[in-house]
Amino acid sequence: MTEAEGLARILAADRRELSGLGVHHFRKPGGTEPAVVLLACGPARAVLKDYGGQRGWFARVLGPLLIRREAQALRQLQGIRGIPALLRRIDRYGVIMEYVPAQPWKRVQPGAPAFERLDSLLRSMHARGVAHCDLRSPSNILVDDREQPYIVDFVARVRRGGRWNVVWNWIFARFCVADRNAMAKLKVRFAPELATAADRLHARHRGWPTRFARGVGSRIRDFTRLFVSRGPG
Numbered sequence: 001m002t003e004a005e006g007l008a009r010i011l012a013a014d015r016r017e018l019s020g021l022g023v024h025h026f027r028k029p030g031g032t033e034p035a036v037v038l039l040a041c042g043p044a045r046a047v048l049k050d051y052g053g054q055r056g057w058f059a060r061v062l063g064p065l066l067i068r069r070e071a072q073a074l075r076q077l078q079g080i081r082g083i084p085a086l087l088r089r090i091d092r093y094g095v096i097m098e099y100v101p102a103q104p105w106k107r108v109q110p111g112a113p114a115f116e117r118l119d120s121l122l123r124s125m126h127a128r129g130v131a132h133c134d135l136r137s138p139s140n141i142l143v144d145d146r147e148q149p150y151i152v153d154f155v156a157r158v159r160r161g162g163r164w165n166v167v168w169n170w171i172f173a174r175f176c177v178a179d180r181n182a183m184a185k186l187k188v189r190f191a192p193e194l195a196t197a198a199d200r201l202h203a204r205h206r207g208w209p210t211r212f213a214r215g216v217g218s219r220i221r222d223f224t225r226l227f228v229s230r231g232p233g
C-alpha cells in the first residue's frame with residue numbers, strides 16, 4: 001500500500017474503522033479531555049482528536065464547540081509550515097489532522113535555530129489572524145530532529161476581528177503578546193544561555209491575557225469536573 005492509498009483509507013474510514021487504525025494514544029480520553037490518537041494505515045499517518053468517546057453530557061456539549069474552534073484555526077492557518085494541516089472533520093466530535101513527526105520541546109531541548117524558526121512561525125500565525133493563547137503549556141510546542149518547530153492544540157485560540165473591529169483587534173494584539181511572552185518563557189526555561197534580558201523580563205510578565213486564558217481554562221475544568229463526575233452520564 002502506498003502512502004497516498006493509506007491516507008485515502010484514513011480519510012474515508014467511519015468511526016468503527018478508525019478505532020482499528022489507532023496505534024498510539026498521545027492522550028487517553030477522560031472527563032472533558034479528548035482522545036488524541038495516532039492513526040496508521042500502511043505507511044500513512046494522521047492524528048485524530050476526538051471527544052466522541054466521552055459519555056458525560058457536558059463533554060458532549062463542550063466537545064463540538066472545542067473541535068469547531070480547533071478546526072477553524074487549522075483551516076485559517078492551512079499551508080503554514082509548522083502547523084498541522086486539517087485533513088477531515090469526521091463529525092461534530094472529532095477532527096483528523098496531519099501527523100507531524102515531532103516531540104514536545106522539553107523532550108528534545110533544541111538549539112538556537114529552532115527558536116528562530118519558532119519566532120517566525122509565531123509571526124506567520126499572528127499575521128494570518130490567529131493567537132494561540134495556550135503556549136505556556138509546553139506540550140503544545142513540538143520540534144523535530146531537524147529543529148523544525150510545530151504548534152498544536154488550538155482550542156484556546158483567539159482570532160482577529162474584522163477590519164473595523166478596533167476594540168476586539170486591540171484585545172487580539174494583547175493575546176499575540178501573550179504568545180510571544182510564552183516563547184520567551186520557553187527560552188528562559190529550556191535554553192537560558194540564549195535568553196536576552198528582554199526575554200527574561202517578558203517571561204515573567206503575566207499580563208491579563210495570560211491570566212484570563214488560564215483562569216477561563218481552570219474554571220472550565222473545575223466546572224466540568226463537577227458535572228462530569230456527578231452528571232447523569
Ligand SMILES: Nc1ncnc2c1ncn2[C@@H]1O[C@H](COP(=O)(O)OP(=O)(O)OP(=O)(O)O)[C@@H](O)[C@H]1O
Binds near residue numbers: 027033
Ligand atoms: N498533529 C500532531 N502531530 C503529532 N503529534 C501531535 C499532533 N497533535 C497532537 N500531538 C501530540 O499529542 C499531544 C496532545 O495533543 P493536544 O495538545 O492537542 O491535546 P490536549 O488535550 O491539549 O493534551 P495536553 O493536555 O497533553 O496538551 C501533544 O502534546 C503532542 O505530543
Ligand SMILES: [Mg+2]
Binds near residue numbers: 137139140152153
Ligand atoms: Mg495541549
